[in-house]
Each structure stands twice: as C-alpha cells, then as structure tokens.
Amino acid sequence: MTLSPSLVRQLRRAVGAEHVDTGLAETQLFASDGLTLHQARPAGVVYPTSTAEVAAVVAACLAADTPFVARGAGTGLSGGAISDGGVIIQLSRMNQVLDIRPEDRYAVVQPGVVNSYLSLQTRPYGLEFAPDPSSQAACTIGGNVAENAGGPHTLKQGVTVNHVLGQKVVLATGRVASFGGPWHAATGPAFGSFLVGSEGTIAITTEVTVRLVPTPAHVITMLATYEAVGGATDSVSAILAAGILPAALEFIDKLCIQAVEAHLKVGFPTSAAAVLLIELDGDKALNSGQAVTVEALCRDNGASDFRRARSAEERQRLWLGRKHAAGAIGKISPAYYTNDGVVPRSRLTDILTQIYRIGKNYRLQVGNICHAGDGNIHPVILFDPDTADGADRAFACSADILTACLEMGGSLTGEHGIGLEKRDLMPRMYTPADLEQMRRLRDGLNPAGLLNPCKVLPEGARCGEVRGQATLPEGTWI
Amino acid sequence: MTSVATRPGSGPVIQPADRQQVAEGVRQARQTGVSLGAPAADQSWDFSALTAEVLLNPPDMILTAETGHTLAHLKSTAAASGLWLPLDSCHPGPLSLAQYLAEDWSLSWLSQTYGTLRDWVMELSAINDRGEPVRSGARVVKNVAGYHLAPLYIGARHALGPVVEVSLRLIPSPAGLQRVRWSASNPNPLLDIWLQSAQAQRPEGNSNPWVALRLSGAGDRWSLEGLTQLSPDIAKSWADATTRSGPATVDRCAQPADEPALEGRPLLSAHCLPSRLRAVIAAAAEQHLPLVAYPGVGALIVHDGGRGESVQDRALTAWGAVLAAQEGWVRPLAGATLPAGLPRRPDDNAAQLAEVKSILDPDGLFGPMPEL
Numbered sequence: 001m002t003l004s005p006s007l008v009r010q011l012r013r014a015v016g017a018e019h020v021d022t023g024l025a026e027t028q029l030f031a032s033d034g035l036t037l038h039q040a041r042p043a044g045v046v047y048p049t050s051t052a053e054v055a056a057v058v059a060a061c062l063a064a065d066t067p068f069v070a071r072g073a074g075t076g077l078s079g080g081a082i083s084d085g086g087v088i089i090q091l092s093r094m095n096q097v098l099d100i101r102p103e104d105r106y107a108v109v110q111p112g113v114v115n116s117y118l119s120l121q122t123r124p125y126g127l128e129f130a131p132d133p134s135s136q137a138a139c140t141i142g143g144n145v146a147e148n149a150g151g152p153h154t155l156k157q158g159v160t161v162n163h164v165l166g167q168k169v170v171l172a173t174g175r176v177a178s179f180g181g182p183w184h185a186a187t188g189p190a191f192g193s194f195l196v197g198s199e200g201t202i203a204i205t206t207e208v209t210v211r212l213v214p215t216p217a218h219v220i221t222m223l224a225t226y227e228a229v230g231g232a233t234d235s236v237s238a239i240l241a242a243g244i245l246p247a248a249l250e251f252i253d254k255l256c257i258q259a260v261e262a263h264l265k266v267g268f269p270t271s272a273a274a275v276l277l278i279e280l281d282g283d284k285a286l287n288s289g290q291a292v293t294v295e296a297l298c299r300d301n302g303a304s305d306f307r308r309a310r311s312a313e314e315r316q317r318l319w320l321g322r323k324h325a326a327g328a329i330g331k332i333s334p335a336y337y338t339n340d341g342v343v344p345r346s347r348l349t350d351i352l353t354q355i356y357r358i359g360k361n362y363r364l365q366v367g368n369i370c371h372a373g374d375g376n377i378h379p380v381i382l383f384d385p386d387t388a389d390g391a392d393r394a395f396a397c398s399a400d401i402l403t404a405c406l407e408m409g410g411s412l413t414g415e416h417g418i419g420l421e422k423r424d425l426m427p428r429m430y431t432p433a434d435l436e437q438m439r440r441l442r443d444g445l446n447p448a449g450l451l452n453p454c455k456v457l458p459e460g461a462r463c464g465e466v467r468g469q470a471t472l473p474e475g476t477w478i
Numbered sequence: 479m480t481s482v483a484t485r486p487g488s489g490p491v492i493q494p495a496d497r498q499q500v501a502e503g504v505r506q507a508r509q510t511g512v513s514l515g516a517p518a519a520d521q522s523w524d525f526s527a528l529t530a531e532v533l534l535n536p537p538d539m540i541l542t543a544e545t546g547h548t549l550a551h552l553k554s555t556a557a558a559s560g561l562w563l564p565l566d567s568c569h570p571g572p573l574s575l576a577q578y579l580a581e582d583w584s585l586s587w588l589s590q591t592y593g594t595l596r597d598w599v600m601e602l603s604a605i606n607d608r609g610e611p612v613r614s615g616a617r618v619v620k621n622v623a624g625y626h627l628a629p630l631y632i633g634a635r636h637a638l639g640p641v642v643e644v645s646l647r648l649i650p651s652p653a654g655l656q657r658v659r660w661s662a663s664n665p666n667p668l669l670d671i672w673l674q675s676a677q678a679q680r681p682e683g684n685s686n687p688w689v690a691l692r693l694s695g696a697g698d699r700w701s702l703e704g705l706t707q708l709s710p711d712i713a714k715s716w717a718d719a720t721t722r723s724g725p726a727t728v729d730r731c732a733q734p735a736d737e738p739a740l741e742g743r744p745l746l747s748a749h750c751l752p753s754r755l756r757a758v759i760a761a762a763a764e765q766h767l768p769l770v771a772y773p774g775v776g777a778l779i780v781h782d783g784g785r786g787e788s789v790q791d792r793a794l795t796a797w798g799a800v801l802a803a804q805e806g807w808v809r810p811l812a813g814a815t816l817p818a819g820l821p822r823r824p825d826d827n828a829a830q831l832a833e834v835k836s837i838l839d840p841d842g843l844f845g846p847m848p849e850l
Contacts, residue, residue: 104751104776148622159620161629162597166825177826183749184775185589186823187582188809188849191830193596193629197622214686237537243560243650283687285709286654342618346537374620375538411616412623422623429623430613437612437838438625444837456624 001085003043007064011046011087014056019047019093030071030088034135037337037391038079038420042069045088051168051176051206054089058174058204061087062448069452070204072112072143075135077338078419080147080199080455089204091142097121098207105212106165106182111142111205115149118210127212130157133415134323145205148197150415152248152322155373156281157213159415161196166209169195172202172446182209199417201452202445216247216281220291221309221318224276224298225269229253231302232274233348236372238297239278240345244290249373250277250322253352256367256380259328266321267314269305276303276372277322325369326380333365333382337394340416341405345375354404355379362397376414377405403428418456426458493524497544497603497611497642500528504640505609508843515636515845522845523640525576536561540600540617542645545576550736552646557733562651564592566690566737568770568779569744579641581812581848582633585747587692587704587737590774595632601645602628604638607839617645630834637847638838652689655731656713659703665759665771668693668702672773674720687716688774692737693759696768696783705734742768742781745789745814749823750806752776761800765793779811791817813848823849 003011003022011020021027022044031041043066048054054070061068067086074081081088095112102125109118115136119128132151133139139149145167150159157163166180179192195203226232232251239246252260252275257268268275278294280287295306309315329336343351352368359366359381367380379401383394402412402425412422412429426435439457443449453459492514494500500523507514507521514521528546536559543552549565550572556563566586567573573583584595592598601615604627614627631638662668675687691704706713710730717726750758755776762769768783780797782789798820801808807821828849835847 101751103753148626150620154620158593158597159622161626162593177830179825179827179830181825182751183777184752185585185594185772185777186749186809187585187594187747188633189582189631189827189831189847190596190629190633191827191834192825194626197626240539240650241537241560243653245650245652283708285712286707342616342620344535344538344540344618346535371620375618376620409617411618411621414618414620415622417622418624426624429616431611433606433608433610434613434624437606437627438614440837441625441627441834445833 001041001043003066003087004064007060007066008044010060010064011044011057014060015046015048015053021045030074030090031082033074033076033079033081035077035079035337035421037395038082040082040084042083042088043085045090047090047093049093051170054204054206055170055174055176057087057089058170061450062174065448065450067450067453070142070146070200072140073114073135073138075139076143076147076417076419077340078413078417078421080417080419080452081143082420091140094206100125101182102127102212104182105184106209107212108207108209109141110207111140111145113141115139115141115144122212123215126215128215129210130154130163130213131160134326141208141210142205145196145208146198146200147415147417150371150374150376152250152371155249155371156245156247161193163211164192164196164208165211167192167195167205168207169203169205172448172451180209184211197417199419199452199456201442201455204451218281218284218287219247219315220280220287221315222278222291222294223307223309223318224278224303225272225305226274226276226302227272227304228302229274229352230349232276233352233372235276235298235301235303236348237346238301239294240373242293242297244280244294246278246294246373247281248277248279249371251368251370251372252277252322252325253368255365256325256329256369259332259367260321260325263328263331264321264324266317268321272304277318322369326378329367329380329382335383335385335390337381337383337398339379339381339398339401340413341377341379341402341410342414343375343377343405343408343410345373347408347410348372348375351377351404351408355401358397358400358404362393364393364397366397371414374414375410399425420455423454423456424458490521491524492521493527495527496530497528497605500640500642501605501609501611504605504607504843508607508609508841513843513845514640523576523636525640525642526574528576528642534559539619539648540645541648542601542617542643543575544643545579545641546574548572548574549578556648557651560651561648562734563598563646563648564588564734565595565598568737568740570739570742575644576636576641579632579644580635585772585777585779587690587772589772589777590691591686591689596629598647599628599632599644600647602631602641603643604631604641606639607841607843611642612639615645619647630831633849634847635845637835637844639844652707652734654709655689655705655707655734656710657703657705657729657731657735658713658717659701659727661699661701663698663700665693665695665700665763668700669756669759669773671702671720676774689734690737691774692770692772694770696763697766705731740770740779740781742784744779744781744811746808746810746816746820747777747779748801748806748808750776750801750804754804754806757804758801758806761797765797767793767797795819810848
C-alpha cells in the first residue's frame with residue numbers, strides 16, 4: 001500500500017514537496033472520517049491550494065492508475081472521504097472566501113472554508129449561508145456540497161443544493177469545468193445541481209458560489225418539555241398542520257438530554273422523556289402570534305413545561321445543547337454510532353417506538369435526536385468497542401433501524417450520505433434498474449473509476465471490506 | 479396505446495394510457511429505431527392520460543402525481559389540505575406537469591423566495607432507454623440516498639427518458655397574505671420600490687417582506703406586484719411610504735394568488751445579476767420589448783406581447799448587446815427561434831449535459847435536449 005516513486009514525484013511537482021505526505025503516521029490521520037467504524041489508510045495525502053493544483057494531482061493519479069478522494073474537514077458520518085491505498089486530496093488549504101457580493105446576495109468560496117466561518121464573514125451585511133449542519137464549526141463548504149448537507153434550519157430554508165448557485169470543479173477525467181454562476185433561479189437541466197450530493201464521486205469541487213439569505217431580524221426560540229415521546233412527535237404534526245412553518249423543529253430524547261446536561265448544563269430538563277426545540281423567524285408580529293399558537297398546541301399535546309428564550313445568550317445555550325447532543329454521548333459511553341434515516345413525517349412516533357424496541361433487541365442503548373419537522377432521525381447507538389461483538393451489534397442495530405425507515409416509506413439517509421456505510425443497503429431502497437441507471441451515469445462520468453471508488457453504489461469483490469479499526473505499528477508516535 | 483397525428487409538420491403523438499404503456503412505447507421505438515420526444519423527434523408524447531390518483535397524506539407534506547395532471551390541479555389538491563406547492567409560472571394557459579417539467583416553466587414571481595421546480599422535486603420516476611422504470615429520490619421531505627437525477631431531467635424535454643411521476647415537497651399554506659400592486663408609466667420608480675423594500679425600508683423585524691414579486695409591462699404601462707405576509711396595516715403603510723407613484727393597491731388573499739399569465743407568447747428567459755437588472759430592463763423598454771421581470775433573482779421573460787411575430791429580431795439583437803454587456807445570457811423558451819448573437823449561458827453546462835445524454839441515451843432514442 002505505497003505510491004509508486006514516479007507518482008510521488010508527480011504529486012510533489014504538483015503541490016510542492018512539503019505538501020505531500022506518505023508516512024505511516026501522517027496518512028493514518030486520514031484513515032476515517034467522523035464515522036470511525038470504517039477505517040482505511042490512504043497511501044498518500046496531498047494539500048493543494050488551487051484548482052490548477054487539484055487538476056495536476058488528478059492528472060497524476062489518473063496516469064498512475066491510482067484512486068483519489070477529495071476530503072474537507074473529515075466530519076462526514078458515512079465513511080465517504082476515506083481511501084484504501086489511494087491518494088487523499090485534502091482541501092483544507094483552499095480556505096479563502098474569494099468574494100462577497102451583498103447587493104446580489106452571493107459569495108464565492110474555496111471548498112475548505114468552514115461553514116460557520118462563512119456566515120461570520122457575511123453577517124456584517126445582514127446575510128448568511130443557510131445550511132447549518134451540527135458540525136458547522138468544523139465542516140467545510142466543499143464537504144457540504146459533496147454530501148448535500150442539511151441541518152436544523154433546513155426545514156424552512158432548504159438543504160445545500162438549494163443554496164449552491166455555481167461551482168468550479170475538476171471532473172473525474174481531469175478536465176476543469178464550471179457549472180452555474182452567480183445567477184439565481186436559472187431554469188433548465190443543471191449538471192451543477194446534480195453534482196451536489198454526489199459524494200465526491202463525479203467531480204472535485206474547487207470553488208463554490210453560494211446563495212446568501214437575509215439574517216432573520218426577529219427570532220423566537222422555544223423549548224417544550226414532555227413526559228412522553230409521543231406528545232412531542234404529535235406536537236410536531238400539530239404545529240405544521242396549523243399552517244406554521246418554523247425555522248427549526250428539533251426533537252431530543254431523554255438519553256441525549258441527560259448526556260447534554262452532564263456535559264454542558266444548558267438547562268434541558270433531565271427528567272423529561274423528550275424536548276422540542278422550536279424556532280420561529282421572520283416578521284415580528286407574525287412570529288409573536290404564531291408563538292402563542294405553538295405554545296397552545298404543545299400544551300394540548302402534553303407539554304408539561306414551555307418556555308421562550310429571553311435573551312440571545314439563552315437562545316445560544318439552547319442551540320449549543322442541540323448541536324452538541326450527539327457529541328455529548330461521548331461523556332456517557334465509550335463509543336457511539338450516530339445514524340441518519342428519514343421517515344414520512346407522520347411516522348415519527350412509529351419509528352421512535354421501533355428504534356427503542358430494536359435497541360432493546362440488541363441490548364444497546366439508543367438515544368435520539370431528530371430534525372423532527374423533516375422526519376429526519378439521528379439515532380445515536382451506544383456500544384462498547386472493547387466487547388467482542390460490540391461494533392457488530394451496533395452495525396446490525398443500525399441496519400434494522402434503517403430497514404424500518406424504508407418499510408415506513410422513508411430513506412436510508414437525509415443528510416449524511418451513503419458513503420461506505422450504507423452502500424450495501426441501497427438495494428433495499430432502489431430496484432436493480434434504479435441502481436443500474438445511477439451506475440451508468442457514475443461510470444460514464446467517472447470512466448476510470450478512480451475518483452472515490454467503491455462509494456454510494458453496491459460493488460463487487462473489487463471493493464474490499466474496510467470495516468474495523470486500523471492499527472498502527474507499536475511505538476508509532478502521533 | 480393511442481397514437482394520433484396532430485400538428486402539421488410534426489410526427490404522430492403517442493398518448494399512453496398509463497406508465498406501462500409509456501414503457502412499452504419506448505421498447506417498441508427501440509426495436510423500430512424511431513426517435514421519441516419533442517419537437518424534432520419522429521414521435522412525441524402526450525401524457526394527458528397519465529392521471530392516476532394524486533397521493534397526498536397531508537401530515538407528510540409530500541404529493542405524488544403522474545405527469546398528466548395539471549399544475550393547477552396539484553396546487554388545488556394541496557390547498558384543500560391547507561398546504562401549498564410554492565411553484566408558479568407566467569405561462570399563458572394551463573400546463574400539465576409533464577409540460578411544466580419538460581420546458582421547466584418554473585421561473586416565476588415566487589422564485590426569489592422559493593426557487594424553481596428543481597428545489598421541490600423529491601422523487602422522480604422516468605422510463606429509461608431500455609423501457610424500464612427508473613426512480614431516484616424518495617417520498618420524504620429530505621433525502622440524499624444515491625444520485626439525485628431530477629436536476630438533469632427537469633427542463634430536458636424528456637430527452638433522457640419520459641418522466642412519468644414526481645413527488646413534490648409541500649409547505650403549510652401561508653396565512654394572511656396581502657397582494658400589493660403599483661402602476662407607473664415607466665419601470666424606474668417601480669424598481670426603486672423594489673430596491674427600497676430589499677434594502678433600506680424593511681419593516682421592523684422582517685428581513686424579506688416579499689413572498690412573491692414581479693415587474694411587468696411594455697411601452698408606458700408598467701406594474702409591480704407581489705404577495706407579502708405582512709399584517710394589512712403594516713403592508714398598507716409600508717407600501718404607501720415606499721412609492722412615489724401614488725398609493726398602492728392592497729388586497730387580502732384567502733389563498734396564495736397565482737401569478738398573472740403572460741399576455742403573449744414567451745420567447746426567452748434572461749438571467750443576470752439582480753444589480754444589473756435595471757439596465758437590462760431599461761434597454762428592453764427602449765426597444766419596446768414586452769417583458770415580465772423578477773427583480774429578486776435578476777431574471778426576466780421576454781414575450782411577443784400577443785402580437786405574433788411582431789417582436790423584431792432587430793430589437794432583440796439590440797437589447798441582447800446590452801444584456802451581454804451586463805454579463806447576462808438568454809435561454810430560448812418553447813423552441814422559439816431567436817436571432818443569432820444573443821448571449822448564451824457561459825458555463826460548461828451544455829457540454830456536460832451532452833455527455834449525460836450520450837450515457838443515458840446512447841442511441842438518441844429520446845430526441846435532442848433543448849440545451850444542446
């Protein structure tokens with residue numbers, strides 16, 4: 001699992017010798033993304049700074065018949081940005097905000113720009129980049145584009161594809177191309193929109209033009225507390241049925257509440273079965289009226305307590321709790337597996353009931369965080385990696401949960417992507433003809449099969465199993 | 479399967495009764511080497527019989543429909559459950575979903591807030607060149623499983639395969655909408671109102687007062703109209719305060735109103751930066767080109783004003799030079815023949831779509847894509 005000397009020379013020529021790593025310890029750092037259950041060590045890592053450098057790296061890899069994978073912050077949760085023996089094209093040095101045009105509501109950024117950093121830069125203009133995944137303090141715009149990232153506020157604002165106007169890319173064939181531009185609402189077939197969410201298997205994005213939206217001038221953030229999970233999910237349906245489209249509508253269950261409070265103490269009620277975090281934004285008068293309705297609906301559906309954030313600080317604390325709810329599980333469990341599935345909104349209560357039952361079957365605790373307004377669930381499966389079958393049970397538990405989502409008419413993933421993690425479950429969601437149509441397109445556009453191989457679609461024996469923990473030789477210092 | 483000859487100069491029209499017949503038609507065409515599609519193909523589709531029952535479970539906020547249904551029917555079906563499909567069109571006359579999707583008629587006064595069709599299609603079912611049903615996406619409001627093919631099919635005139643069904647995301651129908659309208663003898667004061675509403679004179683606590691907005695007219699008759707969710711008093715006082723051309727008309731709407739239809743045949747859509755739109759509209763007004771513009775997204779549609787072929791190539795060419803200078807470009811609509819020299823989309827979209835076409839329809843069974 002080493003690169004040929006001639007490829008290493010080409011890579012060094014492309015990006016500079018100091019920006020090519022082939023050492024065991026350095027490459028091991030890239031052996032997983034945020035889903036550490038899948039591990040594969042690349043043979044090399046390169047750090048380009050421009051489209052031209054990325055194109056040169058791609059050309060070198062194509063010539064050497066060596067797989068290559070683009071990577072941002074590595075916060076993905078589907079094993080999508082790892083490579084077994086290939087080259088990782090690490091885009092973190094391409095981190096410049098190239099242009100902000102407030103009058104035309106767009107910004108041009110390099111793919112390594114961190115999500116929340118972009119909004120920090122645009123906020124002085126009263127604008128922001130709407131997609132806000134929970135990892136937004138670390139994840140990058142390029143990764144958001146690859147995975148079509150979402151987040152709590154996509155209920156009202158939409159996901160990444162709704163906010164990408166244009167891209168410059170290096171195609172799998174090595175050609176540099178641009179799709180879209182600073183134009184809003186261009187109609188007709190759009191290859192650039194197809195690229196968003198293609199998980200880095202068709203092209204490597206090297207520049208992104210994103211739509212900026214006005215920062216809401218008025219926001220009301222509320223927390224409803226429930227003694228039963230069903231009351232919270234029923235409240236979600238009731239709020240939407242009342243004609244109210246909140247900016248965010250988030251569900252957190254008892255286990256995650258307790259983990260958050262053990263870690264951050266944001267003021268979530270630890271005895272509650274669940275809480276809903278509800279945010280309204282827009283017109284002040286309209287918000288105020290809707291907030292009264294929301295409270296009444298939540299209480300009608302069993303909320304034992306209901307409060308509004310009285311200050312920006314309190315709002316921030318509530319959101320801190322929500323955005324760190326999965327990570328906080330690390331305080332109460334040696335390992336956890338954050339999953340992602342979708343059900344039709346009306347099946348939220350059913351899927352949560354199923355998840356608790358499935359967890360019990362596998363003797364595993366499962367906490368739940370949901371973008372409830374979207375029907376997007378994030379079960380967090382707690383397990384002990386030091387037990388003989390801990391990881392295997394977590395995988396099996398996850399597969400059962402996702403199968404239940406599909407049986408309810410849902411999807412394998414709402415925002416984490418398929419990657420390696422769910423690749424082999426795709427035949428449960430799509431017919432052979434569906435998958436073949438996707439495969440024709442993928443293989444036609446990535447003819448050498450070297451750009452991020454073995455991801456998204458189920459593969460044959462050519463793609464090895466990479467599940468499990470890669471280990472370094474004893475004595476390796478990192 | 480019913481096959482009827484229609485318009486002079488075009489081939490027979492295939493009218494399948496259901497999706498199975500669409501698939502069968504593709505398989506037969508493949509065997510006989512006949513191309514399918516519109517407008518240059520040997521045979522074209524009429525999907526008006528693809529009207530199986532619309533599927534809508536209101537709490538799920540997803541509507542699934544075959545493409546023979548009209549957009550108006552889908553919107554009224556959603557509205558009956560208090561839901562809204564925030565898509566519209568200025569197209570003159572009713573459109574089936576198949577027609578709406580084939581050309582992508584979704585640039586509308588809602589686009590500045592709600593985007594276009596591709597932002598709302600969650601699942602798309604088509605027939606591939608082998609006559610097999612293929613699907614991507616899911617009937618849920620959020621999904622990233624697999625490649626989402628809808629952005630390639632929308633606006634492709636079924637040239638990657640006939641689209642037989644789509645699932646569309648819905649939202650709660652907004653309450654308390656007001657329709658606001660101003661008139662003027664030239665577009666400039668109306669553009670000022672838009673600029674003021676977008677920038678300085680935003681009502682307190684509201685970042686974007688507009689749900690929908692459009693400017694339309696020609697010659698000395700112009701209007702700016704839109705939908706706002708502000709309370710009636712605020713809407714009235716704000717509207718009056720922001721106009722130099724007399725008080726606005728403000729009407730309450732029980733339902734989100736549809737965009738008024740074009741008074742002419744659409745010829746092209748044009749796209750530029752919103753900040754450049756004033757110059758582009760001024761040039762169009764100077765050339766007496768009838769248009770409807772969407773200021774928030776820097777787009778406009780030029781039509782013939784109901785005067786048949788009276789829109790002069792010379793006027794379009796002169797206006798096109800200004801558009802090009804403003805870094806704008808045009809997309810011909812509904813097969814309109816435009817004078818050479820109008821600026822076209824300056825990216826690699828068409829080249830890459832040609833590659834997609836060659837991959838998914840290597841034998842050219844489905845006729846040409848309009849973008850190519």
